[in-house]
Amino acid sequence: MDSASPQPEEQAAAAGSPSEFLKNIVGKRVKVRIGSGVDYHGLLTCLDGYMNVALEETEEWSNGRKTAEYGDCFLRGNNVLYISVLEAL
Amino acid sequence: MNIKIQDSTHSTRYIDIYITQRTFDASQLFIMLIFSFFKTLTDQVITVELKNDLSITGTLKSVDQFLNIRLDGISVEDPERHPHMLAVKNCFIRGSVVRYVRMAARSVDTTLLEDATRREAKEAKK
Amino acid sequence: MDDAANSGISEPLDLVKLSLGERVFIKLRGDRTVTGVLHAYDAHMNVVLSQVEETIHIVDVTEDGNPLPPRIEKRNLEMLFVRGDGVILISPTQQ
Numbered sequence: 001m002d003s004a005s006p007q008p009e010e011q012a013a014a015a016g017s018p019s020e021f022l023k024n025i026v027g028k029r030v031k032v033r034i035g036s037g038v039d040y041h042g043l044l045t046c047l048d049g050y051m052n053v054a055l056e057e058t059e060e061w062s063n064g065r066k067t068a069e070y071g072d073c074f075l076r077g078n079n080v081l082y083i084s085v086l087e088a089l
Numbered sequence: 090m091n092i093k094i095q096d097s098t099h100s101t102r103y104i105d106i107y108i109t110q111r112t113f114d115a116s117q118l119f120i121m122l123i124f125s126f127f128k129t130l131t132d133q134v135i136t137v138e139l140k141n142d143l144s145i146t147g148t149l150k151s152v153d154q155f156l157n158i159r160l161d162g163i164s165v166e167d168p169e170r171h172p173h174m175l176a177v178k179n180c181f182i183r184g185s186v187v188r189y190v191r192m193a194a195r196s197v198d199t200t201l202l203e204d205a206t207r208r209e210a211k212e213a214k215k
Numbered sequence: 216m217d218d219a220a221n222s223g224i225s226e227p228l229d230l231v232k233l234s235l236g237e238r239v240f241i242k243l244r245g246d247r248t249v250t251g252v253l254h255a256y257d258a259h260m261n262v263v264l265s266q267v268e269e270t271i272h273i274v275d276v277t278e279d280g281n282p283l284p285p286r287i288e289k290r291n292l293e294m295l296f297v298r299g300d301g302v303i304l305i306s307p308t309q310q
Binding site: 034036040045046047048052053054058070071072073074075076078079 | 224225226227228229230231240260299300302303304305306307
């Protein structure tokens with residue numbers, strides 16, 4: 001599984017199932033990668049079963065450059081490739 | 090659950106929907122809002138912009154829950170680019186190929202629409 | 216953003232609900248963005264907006280396949296329905 005590799009190893013130990021992982025990362029700084037390859041870095045406010053995501057203090061990164069900033073942002077779940085935590089759990 | 094619907098012939102009928110754990114999803118309710126919104130636009134002139142950039146203007150004759158659209162008296166925005174559309178007088182547009190629907194601001198009661206959205210959002214959360 | 220606003224968010228759709236009647240920025244597939252006042256949305260992220268400005272980001276390619284500098288095309292529309300399957304991101308605008 002490619003999408004598992006960017007996550008640091010300690011998280012794999014902390015979170016058993018995928019849904020447990022998702023529960024544990026709410027409120028943490030995360031990176032959300034979407035299908036087009038664009039990344040969204042921000043504080044994870046919440047997510048739902050469709051993988052719709054709400055982020056705070058969001059930065060949009062594309063081709064290694066910051067392309068936008070959003071105070072709050074909603075990401076439609078179908079676009080989400082993976083969610084990776086940027087801090088310790 | 091009884092859902093009252095009005096079909097294109099303006100006759101009203103009732104559909105019984107058998108609700109099970111598997112088929113019933115709160116979000117199902119929350120998609121009726123836009124369907125109802127389009128029903129209020131019936132007989133108005135709208136422009137449907139498709140994902141292939143073709144824009145079709147016509148009178149909205151009917152819409153269904155997939156947001157498929159039937160248009161009458163149609164014209165195409167860029168006839169030189171789409172000469173094959175010139176002879177077409179009416180059409181059925183599959184909902185999934187629609188990018189935008191443009192309409193006159195006066196044909197929409199925005200306060201009513203916002204209230205209905207808040208109500209449906211609240212219902213869906215239950 | 217202030218905590219008072221965020222305390223009302225228990226699911227991602229709440230963020231969109233809080234933007235009803237406000238100006239939002241929406242990023243769409245196909246290098247398009249729209250801003251407009253949000254009047255309705257549903258679970259698919261179908262939305263209805265007014266006072267809309269649409270921006271299309273276009274990168275033209277020369278005959279030998281080299282990209283030219285990107286250019287943008289803008290359009291104003293008074294009332295617009297946007298189909299949810301094209302939506303990538305929705306954000307309340309700052310002003």
